[in-house]
Amino acid sequence: MEESIPAGSVKLKETGSLLTGKFTTATDVSDIDALVKKALEYKADPYKDSQLGARKRIGLLFLNPSLRTRLSTQIAARNLGMEAIVFNVDKEGWQLEFEEGAIMSGNTSEHVKDAAPILGSYFDILCIRTFPSLVNRADDYSELYISEFIKYCGRPVISLESATLHPLQSLTDVITITEQVQQRSADFKGRKPKVVLTWAPHVKPLPQCVANSFSQWMCAWQGKSEFVITHPEHYELAGEFTSSATIEYDQDKALKDADFVYVKNWSTYNDYGKIFENDPSWMLSLEKLQLTRQARVMHCLPVRRNVELSDEVLDSTHSIVTQEAGNRVWAAQAVISELLRR
């Protein structure tokens, strides 16, 4: 993916837009705080631009399952007056080929080179979800699927989670932290929130994308938080997304005085796609939360209860996962709105 422009510092004065013309990574955003503000304005007044997308269509293509992303993006589009059509490519479409020059004698029936321009002719904005294989790191980190789709569809593309990143989730997470800080402004007078991303156990190897993306956005949200990542050794994330993060292998030390704890499992990046250790003591507990400043607990969901996060934490007042998932609508609405205005 193009990562040459430093995240959060893109200037798009010529268009006045907050986005480059797509939304697949933090580097597509010129001003994170302005996008967050826009999302919170939609939260306060969901229908204020209810005609902006009139007579326009947005296509949501899923190569993998979804609950929140699918529904929140549809709702966001409809709030802007757009028609939203969901297509579960994995279950209902022809199996797509993404490899350039492929001899298609195997299981794939249609090349993205043929399918994407057709979808571009049906829709004004296109969105796509493509998970990584977790088999070949170079293939996953080349973001072949979404890149090929962007190349051939000729429309603004929104990532609904790709092989390495999940920007709608991360924008939502910045919105949720901003909202919490604004609501408790007395607590944060003269100091930045301490935000800790902690690895958690899981039963199967999961993508790194939610963790990569959260870290990328926290680093791009320059100077707004004290950001720490904690995980067992061997679970290092890709350096390109953790530039200004502090890495701390001792979870208790990391949790000390935290205001927000973002819980997520991911599989190994270096020896790719594996579970190296699954120490259940990494699961966050109420006892561990005593080290924090009454930290609010976040998770992108879906969450494996009592594996990744305990009932006692999820059902306590520490948890803001429902508020967080609710904010997915406003994140999507701000992004679609910016792409419609271009």
Ligand SMILES: NCCC[C@H](NC(=O)CCC(=O)O)C(=O)O
């Ligand atoms: N879209 C949000 C997260 C998606 C994915 N989680 C999962 O696949 C969980 C599957 C399970 O728990 O069976 C991930 O971690 O990247």
Ligand SMILES: NC(=O)OP(=O)(O)O
């Ligand atoms: N958090 C998230 O992306 O959820 P879904 O996978 O249900 O869309």
